[in-house]
Amino acid sequence: YAYNVRSWTKSITGTLFSQTLNYQEAITGNTPCYNGNISSMSWKSGVETSQRGYRFTYDGLSRLKDALYGEGATLAANTDRFNEQVTGYDKMGNILGLKRYGQTAAGSYGMIDHLTLTYNGNQLQAVKDIATSSVYGNGTEFKDNSNQTVEYAYDKNGNLIKDLNKNISNIGYNCLNLPSQITLAGSNSIDYEYGADGTKLRTVHKTGAATLTTDYCGNAVYENGVLRMLLNEAGYVSFPDRKFHFYLKDHQGNVRVVADKDGMWRRRMRIIRLGGRLLLQPVFSLTSITVKSWIRGMG
Structure with missing residues (x-):
């Protein structure tokens, strides 16, 4: 790890993952940014x-406007393939519009999301997408599955209880x-069970006639009663093959590479700046009370 005179991370250097951050460098x-922005x-x-x-x-308030993709030492090759552009903010700092680019076909790249977001105060009410292309293969672009004036609903505590774009009809909360x-x-559901301190103990995924029960016992994760x-x-250590997997992280703590005990990479995680991250494997963390994972859901 290398830092500048302000103790800001400048670079991470390793055999399987390296990263460089520039601030005021031309x-x-x-x-160049002189206020701490990257x-x-x-x-x-x-x-x-x-x-x-x-x-x-x-912009003038240090809010992100553009994330412009490139490759090579000067990021001058294969430019604009995975750009992200915020087209506007409201007076409270909420994003009003977002454009995202990605791979749309074999060898072709273009706009995959052109989103317009509307709010009631600070609560998101609806998202409209006028992009006509989807991500090539198994993509994670925004799915505009609703054309309602109000597509998101909340309870009195401000918790999200409905998301029509993800086909979520209800989210219930405990005490x-x-x-x-x-x-x-489609009769699909996800149920969660917790301990009295909020630690997640069980997740039950129901998809039609299939049920997957995941239990969390300390640092052990079981699926349908089998240690995984x-x-x-x-x-983590995977089972039943008993193989060790090690996380290599970026400056924000995001897992970018999973390596084995011999130092060979096994999985890469490509992080898209403002959304739509392409993960090749769910990532688990012990940095909070509950075990967290990224799940490609059913909606």
Whole structure:
């Protein structure tokens, strides 16, 4: 790890993951920032031979406007493939519009999201997407599954209880204000059980006639009663193969590479700046009370 005179992270260097952050440095194509904003970021992971990265621009209130993608030492190659652009903010700082770009076909790239967001105060009410292309393969672009004036509903505590775009008809909460059940279209549901201190103990996914029950017992994760993982601060041990997996993280603590005990990379996580992250494996964390994972849901 390397830091500048203000103790800001400048770079992370490793054999399987490296990252460089620029602030006031005048790198080709970026706008130097002297207030702590990151002007550009590049990384290389796994067996990649070329760097990938983003150049960032901000408005007068230091709110992100553009994340401009590029490859190579100066981020001048294959530009604009995965750009993110915020087209406006309201007076309370909420995003009003967002454009996202990605792969739309074999060898082709273009706009995958062109979102307009509306609010009631600070609560999101609806999202409209006028983009006509979807992500190539198994994409994570926004799915505009509703055309209602109000697509999101909340309870008196401000908790989200309905999301029509994700086909979520109801989210119930327990006395600790934690989600206890998510009901989706097609008789699909996700149920959660917790301890008295809020620690998640069980998750039950129901999809039609299939049920997957995941139990969390300390650092052990069971699926339908069979041990699948032992979690630790460095990663996890998978079962039944009993293999060690180690997390390599970026400056924000996001897992970017999963390596085995021999130092060989097994999975890469490509983080898209403002949403839509492409994960090749659910990532578990012990940094909070509950075990967290990214789930490609049913809606």
